[in-house]
Amino acid sequence: MKCRKCGGKASINMRQHRLALCKEHYLEWIPEQTERFIKKYRMFTKDEKILVAVSGGKDSLALWDILTRLGYQADGLYLALGIDGGIDYSDESHRLTEEFAQANNLKLHVVNMEQEYGYSIPTLSQVSHRGHGKPCAVCGLAKRHEMNRIARDLGYDVLATGHNLDDEAAVLFGNTLHWSAEYLLRQGPVLPESDGLARKVKPLCRFYEREMTAYAIARGIEYIYDECPFAEGSQQIFYKEALNQLETARPGSKLTFYTRFLEARQSGNLFIEKDIEHAHLHPCPQCGQPTSTPDLCSFCRMVEKAKTG
Amino acid sequence: MTAKLILRKKEYEVKSGMSLLDALKKSNIVPESVIATRDGELITDDEILKDGDVIKLIAVISGGAG
Numbered sequence: 062m063k064c065r066k067c068g069g070k071a072s073i074n075m076r077q078h079r080l081a082l083c084k085e086h087y088l089e090w091i092p093e094q095t096e097r098f099i100k101k102y103r104m105f106t107k108d109e110k111i112l113v114a115v116s117g118g119k120d121s122l123a124l125w126d127i128l129t130r131l132g133y134q135a136d137g138l139y140l141a142l143g144i145d146g147g148i149d150y151s152d153e154s155h156r157l158t159e160e161f162a163q164a165n166n167l168k169l170h171v172v173n174m175e176q177e178y179g180y181s182i183p184t185l186s187q188v189s190h191r192g193h194g195k196p197c198a199v200c201g202l203a204k205r206h207e208m209n210r211i212a213r214d215l216g217y218d219v220l221a222t223g224h225n226l227d228d229e230a231a232v233l234f235g236n237t238l239h240w241s242a243e244y245l246l247r248q249g250p251v252l253p254e255s256d257g258l259a260r261k262v263k264p265l266c267r268f269y270e271r272e273m274t275a276y277a278i279a280r281g282i283e284y285i286y287d288e289c290p291f292a293e294g295s296q297q298i299f300y301k302e303a304l305n306q307l308e309t310a311r312p313g314s315k316l317t318f319y320t321r322f323l324e325a326r327q328s329g330n331l332f333i334e335k336d337i338e339h340a341h342l343h344p345c346p347q348c349g350q351p352t353s354t355p356d357l358c359s360f361c362r363m364v365e366k367a368k369t370g
Numbered sequence: 371m372t373a374k375l376i377l378r379k380k381e382y383e384v385k386s387g388m389s390l391l392d393a394l395k396k397s398n399i400v401p402e403s404v405i406a407t408r409d410g411e412l413i414t415d416d417e418i419l420k421d422g423d424v425i426k427l428i429a430v431i432s433g434g435a436g
Contacts, residue, residue: 062414072412073405081414118432227431274405274430275412288432301431305402 076312109218117154120223143181146290212259227270373423391415
């Protein structure tokens, strides 16, 4: 397979875009596309101060790398959650984040949950009896709270997270399965600033998880490869796997699922019940059946078209 | 005449001469869920596997870090 830009050997093939690129052109393409999405969704400008939530994972470190390369003022925030799981999970992700910041001469803020509040996330989960024995709900809540607090306290204009399209599609899938209308109406690449809440943006929301992994590898970013020990068997991972099965059989399914949702939400028509009784129906001049299309109904139009070849 | 796929700590032996995509499918690995490298370089899944090839697969799915 050849790179579409230079004809050299391709390093990645993105079936949903029918685009194969070599390493060099892929490393150019990802930041270019990120810039395009930042502008398309009006996330932030070069004059604004961005706080990037970095976890030591591939997505957030790649995001920090890309924003810095694009010339944005992006500092990092690492939340030390105190998760061990037998693999020093938090310590290792902290180490990798610190190393990335130092190697690239970037400013990193660190909040240690245990030092700040007296509890690591797993302990807080136990003592607060939230989350049915798993700390994921407490972790999500604490992260959202702390990211917002630091962004506001330190005067950042916007908080950026490394959510990729697979993350977004999995959330969308879950919310659709449960028809959680309120959550569906809130999901998007930008959550505008409101009273007490910093603006939140997801500049990587149009990239597949696979593409971000490829970017991190091609760029030589060392990230924490192990999953969070508590993530095993999680619903989000189950949804991601299901969507990847679908994507393998029907390339572009995840992208279409997410982008069509965004279009529907933006159009304002998501969940607005149409007044079916008073829809503008008129009898088809040919068959007499009610139709909303101008002139002939769709069936008669099809038959007419077939007759005329 | 075999090649080897390695995903996390698991190894899969496949016949050489087939494409990486076919090898992934035969090993019941969802192609969308991995990135493949050979000698540290990214490769696409139309690559024909050669005898003795060792392909390191990197799982792409993550669920939270910190």
